[in-house]
Amino acid sequence: MPGPVTLPALLGDYPVTRALKSGTVGSPFVRLAFADVPNAAAGFKRAVRDLEFDVAELAIVTFLLAKAHGKPFVLLPAVVLGRFQHPYLVGHRDRPLAPGDLTGRRVGIRSYSVTTVTWLRGILADDYGVDLDRVTWVTFEEPHVAEFRDPPGVQRAAPGKDLLGMLLAGEIDAAILGGTPPNDPRVVPLIPDPPAAARTWQEKYGAIQINHMVAVKTSLAPDVVREVYRLLVESRKAAGGDTLPFGLEANRRNLDVAIDTVYRQRLIPRRFTVDECVFEP
DSSP states (O other): OOOOEEEEEEOOOOTTTHHHHHTSSOOSSEEEEEOOOSSGGGGHHHHHHSOOOSEEEEEHHHHHHHHHTTOOEEEEEEEEEEOOOGGGEEEETTSOOOGGGGTTSEEEOSOTTOHHHHHHHHHHHHHHOOOGGGSEEEESSOOSSTTOOOOTTEEEOOTTOOHHHHHHHTSSSEEEOSSSOOSOTTEEESSSSHHHHHHHHHHHHSOOOEEEEEEEETTSOHHHHHHHHHHHHHHHHHTSSOOSOBSHHHHHHHHHHHHHHHHHTTSSSSOOOHHHHBOOO
């Protein structure tokens, strides 16, 4: 392999990436020039709109929408963020609702195509019988992929509004948060016992809920892509037994479930196969 080659890269700070980003793990053939961003999500638009990065952490839904609109990326079988989404659907303590009550209600979300939101819509539809087309989704941001258009039933919040404030004021009935719910006794999970619900979901589907994976441009030489993946593998090893799955077969079921969830919500035009989405190192 000729080298070294420098690749613009977008990668967040996680245990699995720490050795790579700190330079503890390196390569004589490939150098990753990491973008200076507060978190990887802050660079997703730059990745899929401006094609700024050769190596980019992407949310799984962002990747699938990018693929649907012809963006030149392929996944590496490397999960850098995965979690069960059940705790992030919240409501107001004084206006109690069950998850199945959300048909016909207003739910605040950051953006319609956010991965956490997409997973939770699937949970609401499949496990609680919610008619997603009869929910009004109140958004605050545009999609990462510029070509994607929000479906009917999506409304943009008025300027100056924020997700938590609208929930507390009763302007929305529930909200899907991107991070840990605030330490406010008025904000409560809508799904009872989220850890137990997550275990039940995992047993039912035999999968984890992927949030972010690493993607590379399809224009990169295969040897370069393999070296990038090797660096990720070595960085994961240095983390001391990180449990996030690496490898095509280790992620096949996880990706099957993710692709099916996104397809059934009509965010992508067809159900992509795992093999057409992933480069096998």
